[in-house]
Amino acid sequence: MSTTNGCIRLSALAEKMRNKTVTVRILRLWIQKDMSGKEGIEMIVVDEWGDKIQASISASYKSNFLPLLKEGQITMMEKFQLVANKPNLQNAKINHACKIGLSLASKVSMPNENVKITENGFDFICFKDICMHDPTFVVDVLGEVQTPIINIDWVEFKNTKVSKSDVIITDTDGTRLTCVLWGSFADQLKSFMDSKSKEDKEPVIIALQFAMISKFKGLTKVSTMKNATRFFIRPDIQEVKDFIQRRGLRGEMSITSTTDISSCTQDLKNDKWFNTSLARTIKDIINSNEVGTYTCKGIIVDFHPTESWYYDACGNERCYKGIPKGSKVGDHCKKCNKPISKVIIRYCMRVLVEDSGEQTYFTLFEDCAFHLLKKTATQLLDEMESETGDRNGTPDILATLLEREFLFVVEVSMRFGTSASTSEDTKEFAKWILELSLSCFNSEMFGESTKKFRVIFYHADS
Incomplete structure (x- = not known):
C-alpha cells in the first residue's frame, strides 16, 4: 500500500x-x-x-x-x-x-509533500494483556501512580551505581502493574512527586513508551531501557484526558497522595511496602488472584478460640521454628536438622480482624507482637505463672488489643506445592512483621498452590 x-x-x-x-x-x-x-x-x-x-x-x-x-x-x-x-x-x-x-x-x-504523522506514536496496551504479550517486543503503558513516596535504591551495574525505583501504576480497570524506573527516569519521577504541592489533588498519570517486559517467578513487570524508552509525566495528550474520564466513571481513587499520609510516622513514610501498595478490603485481598502489595484497615475483634497465643521454638541460631510441645534440650530439630540448644517461647497470636463486615484471622508473630505489647512472650508467660501459678491461660494484657483499628500492609505472593511459611526476615522488616494465617488454599483458582500473606502493621491511632 x-x-x-x-x-x-x-x-x-x-x-x-x-x-x-x-x-x-x-x-x-x-x-x-x-x-x-x-x-x-x-x-x-x-x-x-x-x-x-x-x-x-x-x-x-x-x-x-x-x-x-x-x-x-x-x-x-x-x-x-x-x-x-x-x-x-x-x-x-x-x-x-x-x-x-x-x-x-x-x-x-525532507519530504516534498506535507505529510501528517503523529508526534508521539503511542500504542498503549491494556495491563491485563501484558502477561500474554511477547516479552521480546517493547510496549507502551499509561497508568496512574499509586506510590505516594518514591524511594530510590542504588544498584551496582558494570562497576557503576545506578538509581532504581519500583513504582506501582493502575490502568482504568484498576489492574496494577509494577514499573521499574532506572536512572534519570527514577530521579525525574521522585523530583516531581517530592515537589508536588498539598493543593495538587490531580492524579499523577505517567506514560512509558518502548518499555521492556520482564517476567520472573510468575510476576510480570515493565522497565525502562536506558536509550529507547520515552518517559512522560502528565503528558498533554488525548489518551490522558480519556483515562481520567474513565477513571472517574469507575469511581475508584488512588490509595493516597503524599499529603494524605503526612500524619503517619516517619517509619511508615519510608517503608517501601506501604509506598508500593494499593487500598483494598480484606474481602478483596482474599478473593483476588493477583499477587502484589495491598493496604487495608481492620479492627481486632477477638482471638482464636482454640489456638494458643504462643509456641515452643527451637533456640538454635537462625532457626526459631516451632517444635513439638514437650521438646527438650538435646532433642532433634527437624527444621534446622540439629540438636536443640535451648527451648524458647515465641508469639503466635491468631487475632480475628474485621473490615467492612468481612472477618479473617491474622497471626501476630514475635517481632510484631512485641512491638504492640512491649514484652516478650517469655516475660508474659513468666508473669502469668507468677501471678496465677498457671502457664496455660491467657494474659490480661492481650485484651488491650481488642476493638483497636490498625492499618495493615499485606504482601501477597504465591508458593507452589508448599504451605505458607513464616518469614524471619527480621533484619529487613525489624519489628513490623506479622503474617496472615489464612493460607487460602483454593484448588479451583490456583491449582496445587497456596497464597502467602506477609502483613506489616502500623497502628492507626498511635
Whole structure:
C-alpha cells in the first residue's frame, strides 16, 4: 500500500525488498555501541498509519547521516536495506519482522509533500494483556501512580551505581502493574512527586513508551531501557484526558497522595511496602488472584478460640521454628536438622480482624507482637505463672488489643506445592512483621498452590 508520493507503508515492508521509499517521523534516536565498542545510530520511526519500525546506521556511516537526522523530525528514507529483526538485549525491539539498515547508497531528505504523522506514536496496551504479550517486543503503558513516596535504591551495574525505583501504576480497570524506573527516569519521577504541592489533588498519570517486559517467578513487570524508552509525566495528550474520564466513571481513587499520609510516622513514610501498595478490603485481598502489595484497615475483634497465643521454638541460631510441645534440650530439630540448644517461647497470636463486615484471622508473630505489647512472650508467660501459678491461660494484657483499628500492609505472593511459611526476615522488616494465617488454599483458582500473606502493621491511632 502506497501514499500519494509513492512511499510504502511500514507494515508492508519485508526482508529482501529493494528500492523502497518511506516517509516517517523519528520518534527516538540514540547512539548505540556495537559489540566492538564502535558507535552507531539507532532509531524508532513511525509512519502516517501509526506503523513503527527500527532503523540502524552502523558506525561506518554514522558521520554521513547524523547531521541530517533529528529526533521528532519527519524525513524520507530511500534505497535502504531490510534485514531480519533479531532479538537484542541491548536494544529495543519493535514488533516488526525486519528493520531498516541505512548504508552508503541510502538517502535521507525532507519530504516534498506535507505529510501528517503523529508526534508521539503511542500504542498503549491494556495491563491485563501484558502477561500474554511477547516479552521480546517493547510496549507502551499509561497508568496512574499509586506510590505516594518514591524511594530510590542504588544498584551496582558494570562497576557503576545506578538509581532504581519500583513504582506501582493502575490502568482504568484498576489492574496494577509494577514499573521499574532506572536512572534519570527514577530521579525525574521522585523530583516531581517530592515537589508536588498539598493543593495538587490531580492524579499523577505517567506514560512509558518502548518499555521492556520482564517476567520472573510468575510476576510480570515493565522497565525502562536506558536509550529507547520515552518517559512522560502528565503528558498533554488525548489518551490522558480519556483515562481520567474513565477513571472517574469507575469511581475508584488512588490509595493516597503524599499529603494524605503526612500524619503517619516517619517509619511508615519510608517503608517501601506501604509506598508500593494499593487500598483494598480484606474481602478483596482474599478473593483476588493477583499477587502484589495491598493496604487495608481492620479492627481486632477477638482471638482464636482454640489456638494458643504462643509456641515452643527451637533456640538454635537462625532457626526459631516451632517444635513439638514437650521438646527438650538435646532433642532433634527437624527444621534446622540439629540438636536443640535451648527451648524458647515465641508469639503466635491468631487475632480475628474485621473490615467492612468481612472477618479473617491474622497471626501476630514475635517481632510484631512485641512491638504492640512491649514484652516478650517469655516475660508474659513468666508473669502469668507468677501471678496465677498457671502457664496455660491467657494474659490480661492481650485484651488491650481488642476493638483497636490498625492499618495493615499485606504482601501477597504465591508458593507452589508448599504451605505458607513464616518469614524471619527480621533484619529487613525489624519489628513490623506479622503474617496472615489464612493460607487460602483454593484448588479451583490456583491449582496445587497456596497464597502467602506477609502483613506489616502500623497502628492507626498511635
